[in-house]
Amino acid sequence: MGLSPAWDGSWEANEYKMTVRTLGVIYITVLGLFALAGPGHAQERGYLGPLPCAGECHQEIFDTWKTSKHAKAFQNLAPGAREKEKKEAGLKPATDYTMDKTCMPCHVTGWNDGGYSMEKPDPYLQGVGCESCHGAAGGWNEIHKKKDLANRPRTMKQKGQIEPFKGRTVCVPCHEDDTNPYKFRTPPGKIDWTELKHADTYHILK
Secondary structure, eight states: OOSSOOOOSOHHHHHTTOOHHHHHHHHHHHHHHHHHSOGGGTTTTOOOOSHHHHHHTOHHHHHHHTTSTTTTTTGGGSTTTTHHHHHHTTOOTTSOOTTOTTTGGGTBSSTTTTSOOSSSOOGGGBSSOHHHHHOOTTTTHHHHTOTTOTTHHHHHHHTTOOOTTSSSOSSHHHHSOTTOTTGGGSOTTSSOTTSGGGGGGTSOOO
């Protein structure tokens, strides 16, 4: 059995192919590999993708996220996708940007951080996923489930968990970066990204 089910390019079409049993196998296998990995491979094993989060506790959040622009960020790099928006930004609509490394930091999860890579393209890390804002879950997901654990928030933070709208925001590096062809929509210093309302464009707030 492979680590991922067959993928046909959209979350909507593939969601119901993932059975609870398969999800459990993937989750246990990935965590086992992460635990067995040596220090040199710990970061490589750190990204789990959104399915463990959805299958255990956050299905409603996953359902709203999968239809968002963030979830489709990688698909939007394909030729012919979002032609009007690409023309507006001075991009060529017919060009395939899915192999353009300058686009990857803001269109996949974990680029240059042990997540998505050209060498091992994982479809479940395509797009801006949970871990793009909350940090690689391999280190803190098990702790996250232990609701009664003493010092749980601090321990999760030490293991790489991020609360994106508390203090340092994760939005600025993509939305206001000089390499962002759409930066004219979000000029530096004009938007307070720490405001919780911005999460509404990503998933529902709880």
